[in-house]
Structures are given as C-alpha cells and as structure tokens.
Amino acid sequence: MNIRSRSPKSINELMQRAQDMAGLTLGQLASLHNIAVPRDLRRDKGWVGQLIEHELGALAGSKPEQDFLHLGVELKTIPIDVNGKPLETTYVTVAPLVNIQGLTWEQSLVYHKLQRVLWVPVEGMRDKPIAQRRIGMPILWTPSEDEFAMIRQDWEEIMELIALGKVEQITARHGEVLQLRPKGANSRSVTQSINNEGLISQTNPRGFYLKIPFTQSILNHYFN
DNA sequence: AAGTGATCATAG
C-alpha cells in the first residue's frame, strides 16, 4: 500500500482525491496501480468499482457497511452514456428476508448506506474499450427529505410484502425509485425466506436497487 | 430502447 491508497482522513481529502482522479481514463488509472484491464466486463463486473476503491483508499472487505465508515460515506461508481445518463440501476444492499419483524426504516441497511453517497460517474458504453472510458467528476450526495421519503415508501411496501410471505410475488415493477431484484450467483441460489404460511422457506436472494430515472435526477441536479 | 430477471468474480 502506498501513501495514496491509504484511507482518507476527512471528507475533504476524499473529495480532493476523487476530483483529482476525474478526467483520467480507466486505462490510465489501472496503469498507475499496475492492474490489467479486462477486454470486457462480462466476467469482471465489479472491476471498475474495485479500481476506484483502490484509488480512493476504501477499506477492503465485504462487510455490510459503508465503504468509508469513519467518514459515513458509501462509494458508488455509476456507468453513464455520452449524455451523462446512467446505463444501469444501482445496487444498494441485500434485502433481509427473515427475522424482519419490528425492523424499522431507520434500522435498515438501505437507510444507513444512503446517508451519504460519493457517486463516481464512469463512461460505460459497451462499444467503448474499457481502457478508454473516462472517469467523471464525483458527486457527494445526501438524500433530501423528499428523496428519502420516496425511498422509504418503496422500502416499507416491499418489506411489508416480504413480511407477509409474498416475496415470490414481488417483481422489479414494485417501487417508484427503489426496486427488489435477484442478487446472487444465479437463479438456483437460495436463502431463507418467509412463505405464505408464515413459515421459513427458501427463495432466491434479493437485493435493493435504485432505478435509473432516480439516479439520473441526482446526477442532473449536480450537473445543472 | 427500456426494463426486468439472471449472472459473474471474489473473500470469508
């Protein structure tokens, strides 16, 4: 670990590093870290996120916590097209499917992770070689009251259905800004859930994702 | 073209 890859000690230091990184291509950044650039992301879907994490000094590990716990910041790279529009939904966290009685919004992982998010836009057009894709200006975002209210409403509706044993009936169409979708190795992955009789059963793991129009509005707000 | 459901790599 060199000096630049140590964890930043303040929000200002983190933002400075993120801003200094803006304008570079993924190829240039990978070169600085002596990391090889994959031809495509089919088998390296988390490659861009990992690279940015290294550069900004995010704490390693797969804990269900914010990337910069000491700063209260979650890092999210977001693929955008030539117009700055997000190309993909944004994964937030896994959804709890059992032992959720009494779980409140304020206690949820979604609420905690979205307290403060450092968005790092990165070109994600599939026809552009990964090494040539450029990193954009970072955006430090904290949801407004209205934004949190929208996310909370979706979260509560989805969690209610899960608690009622209706997880199998939930599709990505539920929720205005936050949706529930599969999140696992494949459709055969299983985890515990509640069935329609209120008993423990098995289902495909799910995760919460922010829909594109919502993240697009966040980016537009800062770019305008 | 947009949106939903499926999938990939890795660490513990």
Add this chain to the structure above:
DNA sequence: CTATGATCACTT
C-alpha cells in the same frame, strides 16, 4: 451461503 463489487442479456 452471505456480502462485496456490479453488468449482462433476454424480454417486452
């Protein structure tokens, strides 16, 4: 398996 990092790829 769970959780991290997400994008792929098929359907509508």
